[in-house]
Amino acid sequence: MDEQLHRYAPTHERARKLVAATRELAARHQQLAIRHQQVLTAYRARLHAGARPAVRTPPPAPETADTEREALLREIQQLREAMTSRPVIDQARGILMVHAQCGPQAAWNILVEVSQRTNTKLRRIAEMIVTAHLEDHWPPGPGSIAEQVQACVARTTAADREPRGPER
Structure with missing residues:
Protein backbone atom coordinates (compact mmCIF):
# COMPACT_ATOMS: atom_id res chain seq x y z
CA MET A 1 0.00 0.00 0.00
CA ALA A 54 -7.24 61.85 -17.65
CA VAL A 55 -5.79 59.67 -20.39
CA ARG A 56 -4.94 61.65 -23.50
CA THR A 57 -3.62 60.22 -26.69
CA PRO A 58 -0.86 62.19 -28.35
CA PRO A 59 -1.78 63.72 -31.69
CA PRO A 60 -0.59 61.67 -34.64
CA ALA A 61 2.42 62.80 -36.58
CA PRO A 62 1.44 65.25 -39.35
CA GLU A 63 2.44 62.96 -42.23
CA THR A 64 0.57 60.03 -40.61
CA ALA A 65 -2.50 62.18 -40.08
CA ASP A 66 -2.49 63.30 -43.73
CA THR A 67 -2.11 59.73 -44.95
CA GLU A 68 -4.90 58.50 -42.67
CA ARG A 69 -7.11 61.41 -43.71
CA GLU A 70 -6.55 60.71 -47.40
CA ALA A 71 -7.27 57.01 -46.90
CA LEU A 72 -10.49 57.84 -45.05
CA LEU A 73 -11.55 60.31 -47.75
CA ARG A 74 -10.92 57.67 -50.43
CA GLU A 75 -12.95 55.12 -48.48
CA ILE A 76 -15.81 57.60 -48.03
CA GLN A 77 -15.78 58.33 -51.77
CA GLN A 78 -15.83 54.61 -52.61
CA LEU A 79 -18.72 54.00 -50.22
CA ARG A 80 -20.68 56.90 -51.73
CA GLU A 81 -20.13 55.51 -55.22
CA ALA A 82 -21.25 52.08 -54.04
CA MET A 83 -24.41 53.53 -52.51
CA THR A 84 -25.33 55.39 -55.69
CA SER A 85 -24.50 52.52 -58.05
CA ARG A 86 -26.15 49.74 -56.05
CA PRO A 87 -29.73 50.47 -57.16
CA VAL A 88 -28.69 50.49 -60.83
CA ILE A 89 -26.85 47.19 -60.40
CA ASP A 90 -29.91 45.67 -58.69
CA GLN A 91 -32.15 46.91 -61.54
CA ALA A 92 -29.81 45.33 -64.09
CA ARG A 93 -29.86 42.08 -62.15
CA GLY A 94 -33.65 42.14 -62.17
CA ILE A 95 -33.73 42.77 -65.92
CA LEU A 96 -31.30 39.90 -66.49
CA MET A 97 -33.30 37.61 -64.19
CA VAL A 98 -36.44 38.24 -66.25
CA HIS A 99 -34.70 38.16 -69.63
CA ALA A 100 -32.56 35.07 -68.96
CA GLN A 101 -35.05 33.43 -66.59
CA CYS A 102 -32.30 32.87 -64.04
CA GLY A 103 -31.80 33.46 -60.35
CA PRO A 104 -30.16 36.45 -58.67
CA GLN A 105 -26.77 34.75 -58.35
CA ALA A 106 -26.73 33.78 -62.04
CA ALA A 107 -27.65 37.37 -62.98
CA TRP A 108 -24.80 38.64 -60.80
CA ASN A 109 -22.43 36.16 -62.44
CA ILE A 110 -23.47 37.46 -65.88
CA LEU A 111 -22.71 41.04 -64.84
CA VAL A 112 -19.34 40.06 -63.42
CA GLU A 113 -18.39 38.00 -66.46
CA VAL A 114 -19.31 40.76 -68.92
CA SER A 115 -17.43 43.28 -66.81
CA GLN A 116 -14.31 41.13 -66.79
CA ARG A 117 -14.46 40.16 -70.47
CA THR A 118 -14.91 43.76 -71.64
CA ASN A 119 -12.70 45.36 -68.98
CA THR A 120 -15.54 47.71 -68.08
CA LYS A 121 -16.73 48.70 -64.63
CA LEU A 122 -19.65 46.58 -63.48
CA ARG A 123 -21.57 49.76 -62.64
CA ARG A 124 -21.22 50.93 -66.26
CA ILE A 125 -22.41 47.55 -67.59
CA ALA A 126 -25.45 47.77 -65.31
CA GLU A 127 -26.20 51.32 -66.49
CA MET A 128 -26.04 50.17 -70.11
CA ILE A 129 -28.39 47.24 -69.46
CA VAL A 130 -30.94 49.46 -67.69
CA THR A 131 -30.71 52.12 -70.43
CA ALA A 132 -31.04 49.50 -73.18
CA HIS A 133 -34.08 48.05 -71.42
CA LEU A 134 -35.77 51.44 -70.98
CA GLU A 135 -35.00 52.69 -74.49
CA ASP A 136 -35.47 49.28 -76.10
CA HIS A 137 -32.06 49.39 -77.83
CA TRP A 138 -28.38 49.38 -76.99
CA PRO A 139 -26.58 52.73 -76.96
CA PRO A 140 -24.69 53.57 -80.15
CA GLY A 141 -21.07 52.58 -80.39
CA PRO A 142 -19.18 49.33 -80.50
CA GLY A 143 -21.57 46.45 -79.90
CA SER A 144 -19.06 44.35 -78.00
CA ILE A 145 -20.76 44.87 -74.64
CA ALA A 146 -24.21 44.07 -76.03
CA GLU A 147 -22.79 40.98 -77.71
CA GLN A 148 -21.01 39.92 -74.51
CA VAL A 149 -24.21 40.29 -72.47
CA GLN A 150 -26.14 38.22 -75.00
CA ALA A 151 -23.40 35.58 -75.11
CA CYS A 152 -23.21 35.36 -71.31
CA VAL A 153 -26.99 35.08 -71.06
CA ALA A 154 -26.94 32.32 -73.67
CA ARG A 155 -24.17 30.46 -71.80
CA THR A 156 -25.99 30.84 -68.49
CA THR A 157 -29.34 29.65 -69.79
CA ALA A 158 -27.66 26.77 -71.66
CA ALA A 159 -25.84 25.74 -68.48
CA ASP A 160 -29.13 25.87 -66.56
CA ARG A 161 -30.77 23.60 -69.12
CA GLU A 162 -28.02 20.98 -69.08
CA PRO A 163 -29.15 17.78 -67.43
CA ARG A 164 -27.73 17.34 -63.98
CA GLY A 165 -26.99 14.17 -62.08
CA PRO A 166 -29.80 12.30 -60.36
CA GLU A 167 -31.47 14.40 -57.70
CA ARG A 168 -31.37 13.00 -54.25
Whole structure:
Protein backbone atom coordinates (compact mmCIF):
# COMPACT_ATOMS: atom_id res chain seq x y z
CA MET A 1 0.00 0.00 0.00
CA ASP A 2 2.83 2.40 0.85
CA GLU A 3 4.39 1.66 -2.52
CA GLN A 4 1.19 2.71 -4.30
CA LEU A 5 0.96 5.98 -2.33
CA HIS A 6 4.65 6.64 -2.86
CA ARG A 7 4.16 6.11 -6.61
CA TYR A 8 1.46 8.81 -6.79
CA ALA A 9 3.13 11.24 -4.37
CA PRO A 10 4.83 13.38 -7.08
CA THR A 11 1.57 13.69 -8.97
CA HIS A 12 -0.30 14.55 -5.79
CA GLU A 13 2.29 17.19 -4.86
CA ARG A 14 2.10 18.72 -8.33
CA ALA A 15 -1.70 18.82 -8.11
CA ARG A 16 -1.45 20.58 -4.76
CA LYS A 17 0.90 23.17 -6.25
CA LEU A 18 -1.46 23.71 -9.18
CA VAL A 19 -4.40 24.23 -6.82
CA ALA A 20 -2.37 26.72 -4.77
CA ALA A 21 -1.30 28.61 -7.91
CA THR A 22 -4.89 28.66 -9.17
CA ARG A 23 -6.07 30.12 -5.86
CA GLU A 24 -3.37 32.81 -6.04
CA LEU A 25 -4.39 33.70 -9.59
CA ALA A 26 -8.06 33.86 -8.60
CA ALA A 27 -7.24 36.20 -5.70
CA ARG A 28 -5.14 38.43 -7.98
CA HIS A 29 -7.89 38.44 -10.58
CA GLN A 30 -10.41 39.52 -7.95
CA GLN A 31 -8.09 42.36 -6.85
CA LEU A 32 -7.71 43.51 -10.44
CA ALA A 33 -11.47 43.35 -11.01
CA ILE A 34 -12.07 45.52 -7.94
CA ARG A 35 -9.42 48.03 -9.10
CA HIS A 36 -10.90 48.06 -12.59
CA GLN A 37 -14.33 48.81 -11.17
CA GLN A 38 -12.90 51.65 -9.06
CA VAL A 39 -11.15 53.23 -12.05
CA LEU A 40 -14.26 52.86 -14.20
CA THR A 41 -16.45 54.47 -11.54
CA ALA A 42 -14.01 57.39 -11.15
CA TYR A 43 -13.85 57.84 -14.93
CA ARG A 44 -17.64 57.92 -15.24
CA ALA A 45 -17.87 60.42 -12.38
CA ARG A 46 -15.40 62.73 -14.15
CA LEU A 47 -17.32 62.47 -17.40
CA HIS A 48 -20.60 63.33 -15.70
CA ALA A 49 -18.91 66.24 -13.93
CA GLY A 50 -17.76 67.58 -17.30
CA ALA A 51 -14.05 66.94 -16.80
CA ARG A 52 -11.93 65.68 -19.63
CA PRO A 53 -10.60 62.13 -19.38
CA ALA A 54 -7.24 61.85 -17.65
CA VAL A 55 -5.79 59.67 -20.39
CA ARG A 56 -4.94 61.65 -23.50
CA THR A 57 -3.62 60.22 -26.69
CA PRO A 58 -0.86 62.19 -28.35
CA PRO A 59 -1.78 63.72 -31.69
CA PRO A 60 -0.59 61.67 -34.64
CA ALA A 61 2.42 62.80 -36.58
CA PRO A 62 1.44 65.25 -39.35
CA GLU A 63 2.44 62.96 -42.23
CA THR A 64 0.57 60.03 -40.61
CA ALA A 65 -2.50 62.18 -40.08
CA ASP A 66 -2.49 63.30 -43.73
CA THR A 67 -2.11 59.73 -44.95
CA GLU A 68 -4.90 58.50 -42.67
CA ARG A 69 -7.11 61.41 -43.71
CA GLU A 70 -6.55 60.71 -47.40
CA ALA A 71 -7.27 57.01 -46.90
CA LEU A 72 -10.49 57.84 -45.05
CA LEU A 73 -11.55 60.31 -47.75
CA ARG A 74 -10.92 57.67 -50.43
CA GLU A 75 -12.95 55.12 -48.48
CA ILE A 76 -15.81 57.60 -48.03
CA GLN A 77 -15.78 58.33 -51.77
CA GLN A 78 -15.83 54.61 -52.61
CA LEU A 79 -18.72 54.00 -50.22
CA ARG A 80 -20.68 56.90 -51.73
CA GLU A 81 -20.13 55.51 -55.22
CA ALA A 82 -21.25 52.08 -54.04
CA MET A 83 -24.41 53.53 -52.51
CA THR A 84 -25.33 55.39 -55.69
CA SER A 85 -24.50 52.52 -58.05
CA ARG A 86 -26.15 49.74 -56.05
CA PRO A 87 -29.73 50.47 -57.16
CA VAL A 88 -28.69 50.49 -60.83
CA ILE A 89 -26.85 47.19 -60.40
CA ASP A 90 -29.91 45.67 -58.69
CA GLN A 91 -32.15 46.91 -61.54
CA ALA A 92 -29.81 45.33 -64.09
CA ARG A 93 -29.86 42.08 -62.15
CA GLY A 94 -33.65 42.14 -62.17
CA ILE A 95 -33.73 42.77 -65.92
CA LEU A 96 -31.30 39.90 -66.49
CA MET A 97 -33.30 37.61 -64.19
CA VAL A 98 -36.44 38.24 -66.25
CA HIS A 99 -34.70 38.16 -69.63
CA ALA A 100 -32.56 35.07 -68.96
CA GLN A 101 -35.05 33.43 -66.59
CA CYS A 102 -32.30 32.87 -64.04
CA GLY A 103 -31.80 33.46 -60.35
CA PRO A 104 -30.16 36.45 -58.67
CA GLN A 105 -26.77 34.75 -58.35
CA ALA A 106 -26.73 33.78 -62.04
CA ALA A 107 -27.65 37.37 -62.98
CA TRP A 108 -24.80 38.64 -60.80
CA ASN A 109 -22.43 36.16 -62.44
CA ILE A 110 -23.47 37.46 -65.88
CA LEU A 111 -22.71 41.04 -64.84
CA VAL A 112 -19.34 40.06 -63.42
CA GLU A 113 -18.39 38.00 -66.46
CA VAL A 114 -19.31 40.76 -68.92
CA SER A 115 -17.43 43.28 -66.81
CA GLN A 116 -14.31 41.13 -66.79
CA ARG A 117 -14.46 40.16 -70.47
CA THR A 118 -14.91 43.76 -71.64
CA ASN A 119 -12.70 45.36 -68.98
CA THR A 120 -15.54 47.71 -68.08
CA LYS A 121 -16.73 48.70 -64.63
CA LEU A 122 -19.65 46.58 -63.48
CA ARG A 123 -21.57 49.76 -62.64
CA ARG A 124 -21.22 50.93 -66.26
CA ILE A 125 -22.41 47.55 -67.59
CA ALA A 126 -25.45 47.77 -65.31
CA GLU A 127 -26.20 51.32 -66.49
CA MET A 128 -26.04 50.17 -70.11
CA ILE A 129 -28.39 47.24 -69.46
CA VAL A 130 -30.94 49.46 -67.69
CA THR A 131 -30.71 52.12 -70.43
CA ALA A 132 -31.04 49.50 -73.18
CA HIS A 133 -34.08 48.05 -71.42
CA LEU A 134 -35.77 51.44 -70.98
CA GLU A 135 -35.00 52.69 -74.49
CA ASP A 136 -35.47 49.28 -76.10
CA HIS A 137 -32.06 49.39 -77.83
CA TRP A 138 -28.38 49.38 -76.99
CA PRO A 139 -26.58 52.73 -76.96
CA PRO A 140 -24.69 53.57 -80.15
CA GLY A 141 -21.07 52.58 -80.39
CA PRO A 142 -19.18 49.33 -80.50
CA GLY A 143 -21.57 46.45 -79.90
CA SER A 144 -19.06 44.35 -78.00
CA ILE A 145 -20.76 44.87 -74.64
CA ALA A 146 -24.21 44.07 -76.03
CA GLU A 147 -22.79 40.98 -77.71
CA GLN A 148 -21.01 39.92 -74.51
CA VAL A 149 -24.21 40.29 -72.47
CA GLN A 150 -26.14 38.22 -75.00
CA ALA A 151 -23.40 35.58 -75.11
CA CYS A 152 -23.21 35.36 -71.31
CA VAL A 153 -26.99 35.08 -71.06
CA ALA A 154 -26.94 32.32 -73.67
CA ARG A 155 -24.17 30.46 -71.80
CA THR A 156 -25.99 30.84 -68.49
CA THR A 157 -29.34 29.65 -69.79
CA ALA A 158 -27.66 26.77 -71.66
CA ALA A 159 -25.84 25.74 -68.48
CA ASP A 160 -29.13 25.87 -66.56
CA ARG A 161 -30.77 23.60 -69.12
CA GLU A 162 -28.02 20.98 -69.08
CA PRO A 163 -29.15 17.78 -67.43
CA ARG A 164 -27.73 17.34 -63.98
CA GLY A 165 -26.99 14.17 -62.08
CA PRO A 166 -29.80 12.30 -60.36
CA GLU A 167 -31.47 14.40 -57.70
CA ARG A 168 -31.37 13.00 -54.25
